[in-house]
Amino acid sequence: MINEPQIINEALSETHEQLAAADRPSEDGLLEIDISGLPAGELVKWLEDMVLIREFEEALEPLTLSGKIPGSVHQASGQEAVAVGVVRALRPGDIVASPHRPHHHALAKGLTPRAVMAELWGRATGCAGGRGGTMHLIDFSLGYFGSNGIVGAALGIAMGAALAAKLRQNGQVCVGFFGDGGANTGRTWEFVNFATVEKLPLIVVCENNQYAVETWIRREMVGGTIAERAIGFGLPASQVDGQDIAAVYAATVEARERAAAGGGPTFIEAVTYRYRGHNTGEVINYRTEDEVEHWRATRDPVERLRSSLERLGQLRPGQFEEIVAGASAVVQDSIEFSESSPVPDPATAGDRVLVTPFDEKGLA
Amino acid sequence: MTAVTVGQAFQQGLAEEMEADDRIFVLGTDLFIRGGHFAQVKGIGPRFGHDRVIDTPISEAAMVAAGVGAALNGMRPLIDLNFIDFAFGAMDEIANQAAKSSYLWGRPVPMVIRASSGVALYSAQHNNSLEAWFMHMPGLITVMPSNAADTKGIIKSALRSDDPVIFLMHKRLTGVRGEVGGPDELVPLGRAAIARPGSDVTIVSSGIVVNKVVKAAEVLASEGVEAEVIDLRTIFPLDAQLIEGSVRKTGRALVVTEEPPFASVASEIAAMVQEEVFDYLDAPVQRVTAAHSPIPHSPGLMEALIPQVETIVSAVRGSVERWPSTEA
Numbered sequence: 001m002i003n004e005p006q007i008i009n010e011a012l013s014e015t016h017e018q019l020a021a022a023d024r025p026s027e028d029g030l031l032e033i034d035i036s037g038l039p040a041g042e043l044v045k046w047l048e049d050m051v052l053i054r055e056f057e058e059a060l061e062p063l064t065l066s067g068k069i070p071g072s073v074h075q076a077s078g079q080e081a082v083a084v085g086v087v088r089a090l091r092p093g094d095i096v097a098s099p100h101r102p103h104h105h106a107l108a109k110g111l112t113p114r115a116v117m118a119e120l121w122g123r124a125t126g127c128a129g130g131r132g133g134t135m136h137l138i139d140f141s142l143g144y145f146g147s148n149g150i151v152g153a154a155l156g157i158a159m160g161a162a163l164a165a166k167l168r169q170n171g172q173v174c175v176g177f178f179g180d181g182g183a184n185t186g187r188t189w190e191f192v193n194f195a196t197v198e199k200l201p202l203i204v205v206c207e208n209n210q211y212a213v214e215t216w217i218r219r220e221m222v223g224g225t226i227a228e229r230a231i232g233f234g235l236p237a238s239q240v241d242g243q244d245i246a247a248v249y250a251a252t253v254e255a256r257e258r259a260a261a262g263g264g265p266t267f268i269e270a271v272t273y274r275y276r277g278h279n280t281g282e283v284i285n286y287r288t289e290d291e292v293e294h295w296r297a298t299r300d301p302v303e304r305l306r307s308s309l310e311r312l313g314q315l316r317p318g319q320f321e322e323i324v325a326g327a328s329a330v331v332q333d334s335i336e337f338s339e340s341s342p343v344p345d346p347a348t349a350g351d352r353v354l355v356t357p358f359d360e361k362g363l364a
Numbered sequence: 365m366t367a368v369t370v371g372q373a374f375q376q377g378l379a380e381e382m383e384a385d386d387r388i389f390v391l392g393t394d395l396f397i398r399g400g401h402f403a404q405v406k407g408i409g410p411r412f413g414h415d416r417v418i419d420t421p422i423s424e425a426a427m428v429a430a431g432v433g434a435a436l437n438g439m440r441p442l443i444d445l446n447f448i449d450f451a452f453g454a455m456d457e458i459a460n461q462a463a464k465s466s467y468l469w470g471r472p473v474p475m476v477i478r479a480s481s482g483v484a485l486y487s488a489q490h491n492n493s494l495e496a497w498f499m500h501m502p503g504l505i506t507v508m509p510s511n512a513a514d515t516k517g518i519i520k521s522a523l524r525s526d527d528p529v530i531f532l533m534h535k536r537l538t539g540v541r542g543e544v545g546g547p548d549e550l551v552p553l554g555r556a557a558i559a560r561p562g563s564d565v566t567i568v569s570s571g572i573v574v575n576k577v578v579k580a581a582e583v584l585a586s587e588g589v590e591a592e593v594i595d596l597r598t599i600f601p602l603d604a605q606l607i608e609g610s611v612r613k614t615g616r617a618l619v620v621t622e623e624p625p626f627a628s629v630a631s632e633i634a635a636m637v638q639e640e641v642f643d644y645l646d647a648p649v650q651r652v653t654a655a656h657s658p659i660p661h662s663p664g665l666m667e668a669l670i671p672q673v674e675t676i677v678s679a680v681r682g683s684v685e686r687w688p689s690t691e692a
Contacts, residue, residue, distance in 0.1 A: 146469060163433065168438060190421075
């Protein structure tokens with residue numbers, strides 16, 4: 001069923017469909033990607049990472065709707081190449097911080113499906129002990145400096161971590177993710193400006209999935225692309241196809257080299273697409289099913305990598321199905337793990353607010 | 365021992381801690397050469413270099429975010445906001461990022477946010493009293509010293525604390541002189557002090573107001589009323605023990621602050637005292653605060669809104685006259 005998009009900004013005369021048609025690639029089939037520049041021996045693992053993310057995300061809708069996961073979550077199905085392409089270009093000690101749609105980043109950075117899933121369930125075995133949920137995932141030991149519930153805030157944490165990396169001269173490079181919605185909050189540009197002035201080892205990644213909740217970026221931003229906006233801040237900025245893992249990887253490798261060499265931050269706008277709504281359970285009436293299907297058919301990041309690997313003989317017949325089955329089993333295990341995990345002790349609910357001791361009267 | 369200004373006391377404490385711990389750096393606007401709007405870090409820049417004293421654009425969100433991220437990645441930043449009013453532009457970074465990390469993630473944010481506060485010149489947008497805002501937010505420590513010795517001793521403790529600390533320095537105290545302690549003398553966070561002992565009424569205050577209260581206590585003493593003056597020093601965590609102990613002794617409590625009255629530090633202390641030591645009270649706990657008003661430019665208007673020595677004296681007189689002490 002095709003829903004009529006609701007155009008709320010009448011000042012812009014073009015319809016959603018006219019603009020979307022102009023944005024739409026003319027090709028009908030799956031667009032090929034060039035993986036010749038990628039480390040060949042690792043690509044099956046990359047594909048496994050992407051499939052795991054897809055399986056993980058796709059499992060969440062019924063779990064939230066049934067209430068097993070308290071509240072809703074933000075899925076990143078369709079955005080796998082951004083997470084895996086960026087993180088695979090990093091070194092293990094590097095740092096990543098995510099916004100509210102973070103599971104793909106966290107899993108790519110090495111958090112286990114069990115640790116993430118149990119956190120969504122609010123269980124004691126979750127990566128934040130059940131205190132954080134989807135928007136406050138964490139694992140400092142893996143360089144994962146948290147998902148964040150406030151638009152633009154994760155970039156600030158990555159920027160500050162990059163300042164520490166510069167002062168400590170420890171070689172770390174930091175990545176701050178945000179979305180197209182975050183491109184319209186002022187703090188984002190404070191962070192970009194300061195990072196550029198201070199030549200911080202920071203990679204600024206705008207994951208432009210086109211919609212800030214239900215608001216289409218073409219309706220809330222004029223004056224060119226997000227990357228073009230960034231150019232005005234004086235740092236290298238480019239727009240890449242976020243559904244092409246080779247393009248994301250290449251841009252991140254270049255950005256990482258620049259950062260590590262003291263050349264300062266780089267801005268990457270990865271144009272991507274989320275197949276699901278802003279949050280689980282959302283009724284989508286702001287875009288057409290036709291639009292979603294077109295993105296899936298032409299640019300699905302998993303299918304594009306799979307297709308390339310099969311074409312080059314790096315994936316044998318049936319192997320993809322095995323990868324999907326394996327990922328599905330891992331996700332199922334994470335669900336069972338979460339279901340059987342203990343809930344946090346309510347007696348601890350008020351612990352750890354401060355390191356400095358205080359009691360209910362505030363007494364130190 | 366020579367007396368130094370409150371500003372110099374801060375510089376001393378900061379410099380000593382920076383010598384001892386190379387994770388500490390200072391970040392803010394106009395710091396390296398100017399030393400900040402109140403000369404609060406004058407000389408620190410040339411002494412420690414550009415990696416330790418970092419000038420920034422006027423981007424408060426970026427300043428505090430830089431501090432939060434750096435603190436999570438092993439540093440101990442001091443972020444200088446110049447005026448606490450500028451915290452409005454960084455409130456998410458303070459309240460939603462710095463204040464939440466220990467609770468959510470088990471990794472505290474060892475960061476000090478220094479700002480000048482309190483009522484002084486320059487009208488409404490530079491004279492907000494935000495201490496109750498920070499006191500209200502779980503995950504923050506808020507301090508407000510009243511003299512040079514405490515300024516030095518508390519900034520040293522703040523820089524060694526693992527928690528985010530809001531360090532409020534009253535603008536009108538910047539040039540006030542006093543003796544300070546040596547490199548190893550710290551004033552602990554969360555501990556109030558008795559600025560003047562007394563037996564008849566407990567008067568609680570902080571920052572520059574302590575000086576007015578001490579003057580009021582001298583007037584009251586000439587009338588035969590001995591006031592015990594408590595200097596909070598730390599706004600949160602409150603030193604409830606010291607306050608309650610004093611009120612048990614005096615049977616009368618007054619809280620004096622420069623903030624607007626509603627949902628204020630004064631309200632919190634008044635509530636705490638009546639909940640905890642009601643049986644010892646001879647009179648209702650009184651509050652003397654600023655009016656529920658922005659602060660105006662014209663000095664006469666400004667002074668009309670905030671507690672003065674006379675208003676403090678007359679509040680105590682009124683209490684004693686209406687509710688005389690009942691000796692057990």
